[in-house]
Amino acid sequence: MASRFLLLTFIFIATCAQEDVDETMEAFSGYPDPSHEIHQIPSFTVDSLNLQKQIDEVASFSDSPPPSVTRILYSHNDVVARRLSASTFIKNLMGLAGLFVREDAVGNIFGRWEGSEPDVPAVSTGSHIDAIPYSGKYDGVVGVLGAIEAINVLKRSGFKPKRSLEVIMFTSEEPTRYGISCLGSRLLAGSVSLAKALMQTVDNANISFLDVAKSVGYAENEEFSNVFLDEKSYSAFVELHIEQGPILENQGISIGIVTAIAAPASIKVDFGGNGGHAGAVLMPQRNDAGLAAAELALAVEKHVLESGSIDTVGTVGNPVFCILEVHPGAINSIPSKSHIEIGISPKLFVKEMP
Numbered sequence: 432m433a434s435r436f437l438l439l440t441f442i443f444i445a446t447c448a449q450e451d452v453d454e455t456m457e458a459f460s461g462y463p464d465p466s467h468e469i470h471q472i473p474s475f476t477v478d479s480l481n482l483q484k485q486i487d488e489v490a491s492f493s494d495s496p497p498p499s500v501t502r503i504l505y506s507h508n509d510v511v512a513r514r515l516s517a518s519t520f521i522k523n524l525m526g527l528a529g530l531f532v533r534e535d536a537v538g539n540i541f542g543r544w545e546g547s548e549p550d551v552p553a554v555s556t557g558s559h560i561d562a563i564p565y566s567g568k569y570d571g572v573v574g575v576l577g578a579i580e581a582i583n584v585l586k587r588s589g590f591k592p593k594r595s596l597e598v599i600m601f602t603s604e605e606p607t608r609y610g611i612s613c614l615g616s617r618l619l620a621g622s623v624s625l626a627k628a629l630m631q632t633v634d635n636a637n638i639s640f641l642d643v644a645k646s647v648g649y650a651e652n653e654e655f656s657n658v659f660l661d662e663k664s665y666s667a668f669v670e671l672h673i674e675q676g677p678i679l680e681n682q683g684i685s686i687g688i689v690t691a692i693a694a695p696a697s698i699k700v701d702f703g704g705n706g707g708h709a710g711a712v713l714m715p716q717r718n719d720a721g722l723a724a725a726e727l728a729l730a731v732e733k734h735v736l737e738s739g740s741i742d743t744v745g746t747v748g749n750p751v752f753c754i755l756e757v758h759p760g761a762i763n764s765i766p767s768k769s770h771i772e773i774g775i776s777p778k779l780f781v782k783e784m785p
């Protein structure tokens with residue numbers, strides 16, 4: 432599925448490139464003027480073999496065995512995939528593409544191709560490389576490496592942009608470690624509450640976000656508000672992303688355009704009940720914290736199914752104990768405490784495509 436996706440996305444049909452002439456993407460492609468004079472129509476395709484090799488190499492930086500990929504935020508493999516590997520690291524590929532590379536305090540990585548009008552808001556594209564436990568190798572990665580290769584294609588074709596083009600690798604799109612999704616992009620958008628919260632945030636092993644960010648070379652000034660970008664930084668953003676579900680594949684459709692935005696949120700819930708010996712405390716007298724959490728899990732499913740939105744999803748999980756964390760966690764002891772984590776992605780709006 433991924434290869435079809437890539438090939439169809441990155442076939443560029445362009446007008447004859449003229450040396451030393453800055454072009455808009457519209458003029459370059461011939462869109463939207465149907466009478467655009469076409470002297471020659473070279474077709475540009477990605478170096479798909481090399482791109483696949485890069486994707487495979489990034490997939491090797493994983494905490495789980497192939498073909499799965501597990502790459503958790505700021506883990507050794509995450510850091511290696513970003514910048515330590517000799518041949519595949521993201522910053523190096525951006526540099527080889529001739530981009531001006533910078534990293535911010537949270538590890539968002541930017542590769543910029545300066546346009547002839549650098550003060551005009553840029554056009555940006557990119558994705559993430561952190562990977563949920565046992566994910567596939569294309570999730571996020573195809574949007575980062577694909578974007579860099581798209582820049583390479585444009586350069587090979589002789590395109591010279593007026594607007595700057597920028598590739599972004601966002602830090603922690605996935606909420607796996609700290610329960611916060613789109614962490615890097617939310618900071619770029621200027622989330623003051625997130626910048627403050629990150630000073631106190633810890634993972635399930637009680638490792639603070641700030642400490643681990645510092646340990647891998649970020650958060651030098653021990654703050655994150657310096658990640659915020661001016662709202663006029665970009666005029667447009669587009670992300671290439673593999674389909675993570677079976678809908679397009681089942682329908683034999685090679686590529687889709689996103690028309691709705693999900694608003695992922697996570698909730699952590701702790702229950703307190705009364706413990707006791709499982710063989711002696713009868714059911715009517717129990718206050719079972721484990722079952723309370725189980726009932727909440729089922730209520731999440733019921734609520735989502737009844738929401739009327741086919742795109743709204745709810746998931747219950749726990750990074751350590753799979754579904755529920757119960758204390759003391761024995762078959763002969765009534766749980767006195769339980770912990771459950773809920774992820775919700777409601778559909779926010781749908782915009783009709785022209």
Ligand SMILES: [Zn+2]
Nearest residue numbers: 570571604672
């Ligand atoms: Zn993704």
